[in-house]
Amino acid sequence: MSDRTDLVDVLARLSFLVQGTLSDLAAEHGLSLAQVRLGGILRDHEPTMNELGQHLGLDKSSVSGLVDRAERRGLVVRRPSTSDRRVVHVIITAEGRALAEQVGAAFADQVETLTANLTATDRRALVRAAGRILIT
Template identity: 35%
Template sequence: MTENDGFGNNLVWLSVLVQRRYAQICADHDLTPVQATLLCVIKDQPQGMGELAQLLGVAKNALSGLVDRIERRGLVQRETLQRDRRAITLSTTALGKEIVDALYADVGRRMPDIAGVLPADERHQLADSVARITARLVASPMPDAAPQGRQRTVAGADHTGK
């Protein structure tokens, strides 16, 4: 086993810890993780449905179903663009913004304690490293996204019908 194998395995387990904690936080806000992620993406700026599908790495028809469910809950709204009636953007409603703001605050409080076993200086180093990694992903989203036609669906991830 090489050093990278151990690092890879540790990253997988860290991912499991993060996903479990995120799923619990989302559930506490009556959201599935994929619903919460969608709300986070459109939190401060409306996005087109095509861009959202690409950012989230999901098929457009699966995204439409997800949007239907959270739209019925009054968390998002669809809008058509004047210049192209086929283009639809998605934004949060006042209720959706309130919920996603509360989710953000809760994530900010509850996620960092995953690194609580580390001394303070190592937590700061980890925070800096994570910030650099995520900044790169935000600059060019989903570098490992599935090619067209092989995108994941979110139906299984959002099976609650919420």
């Protein structure tokens, strides 16, 4: 195999492994993968609906449906902007934050297990290399 084929193969397999792990954790908590991503974004931000769409790569109607479902579960609330009444922010609730933190901690544990055979040097190199890919 060529270096290019090896790189494509390993990145694809790694992506499937990480996404599958996160999807399994989401399902264990009765969440979709998109809802897990939503919780992760809202832990640190109070975005507008438009900003959420950009973060998640979803169109307006998909974001509305996602937020509607999360709101029905008591995980988020919508709040009108104080500066522009046409703008709505999405805020995580205490219940939503607790669930996001629980799923995040479980995911961190899974990543720890998946990377257990890497040395500290290998982990640092992986973080640096992945960071450079994500910046582009």
